[in-house]
Amino acid sequence: IALAVYYFSDSISTFLTILIFVFFFFLSFIVIVRAMFRKEKSAFIVGGGILIFMAYIILVVLSSFFNFTGYSLDKSILSIFVLISFPLSISAYLGWQYASTNVNLKKQLDEVNRLSEINLQQEQEKQHILQNQNEILEQQVAERTGELQKEKQKSEDLLLNILPHEVAEELKEKGKADAKYFDDVSVLFTDFVNFTSTSEKLGVQDVLNELNVYFTEFDRIMERNGLEKIKTIGDAYLAVSGLPASNEQHAQNAVQAGLEILEFIEKRKAENTNALDIRIGIHSGPVIAGIVGVKKFAYDIWGDTVNTATRMEQAG
Secondary structure, eight states: OHHHHHTTOHHHHHHHHHHHHHHHHHHHHHHHHHHHHTTOHHHHHHHHHHHHHHHHHHHHHHHHHHTOSOOOSOHHHHHHHHHHHHHHHHHHHHHHHHHHHHHHHHHHHHHHHHHHHHHHHHHHHHHHHHHHHHHHHHHHHHHHHHHHHHHHHHHHHHHHHHSOHHHHHHHHHHSSOOOEEEEEEEEEEEEETTHHHHHHHHOHHHHHHHHHHHHHHHHHHHHHHTEEEEEEETTEEEEEESOSSOOTTHHHHHHHHHHHHHHHHHHHHHHOTTOOOEEEEEEEEEEEEEEEOSSSOEEEEESHHHHHHHHHHHTO
16 A cells, blocks of 8 residues: 555655555564463574664654654664564574473483383393293293103103003003903912911911011012012912013023022021021913902913912912
């Protein structure tokens, strides 16, 4: 509007221009003051430069319009100062904003580093706890495994104490052991003489203690000569040579075991007046061997060879 009116009246156009600058000055002043009341730091920096710049423009316009004669300041220096006030304030604001941003970023970076250290420390503590727990669990597993191995070994030793090794392995693998026929073995059968009357005279406990001494030594003799102990029936002792693994020297081994039993009995009689006499019967031939029953099972042998060995002992 001021430019359009300029073609018709210079004074009116100048007046409108002054009004525009005054209005813009006060509008800027109000906006900047409001921003200052809101405590926005940028208002103090940029607003100051804008107000100085606008005030100077208005002053120049007014001085030109009214031809102020009292305006004696150095216009060139003042003009340079005022003209650079606006870009200088913008530059100051940008510098402050950049510095403020850097400070905030540094604070955030420091906070991130602090949190990272805390997280790293917590993670290390977790790893340490997990490692300790793993070590404890591994130790417990190792201890339990060792205990299980011991119990397993006890069970196997007990099973081998009841059954021959080959039969025990077959029983563990298949859950059962089939009876087998052996065509050439030697059966050894022993029985103590007058065991019943001796028990009544010495007492049951003393006789049982004495019987335990004999059978313990018999076990050693059987193992030394490669015989398989089958069972004890009261004061009778049954063993066999040549099974479950065949052995061509089964007869010689059985006879050697019988001779060693007799030698032990003679030594025992020389040391103990209450020692027992013994009869031994041996016979060679075929037998059937296997496990009897499913509860409290026992490895046993059957056949005429066993019966003949028993009769040989009874006739001794």
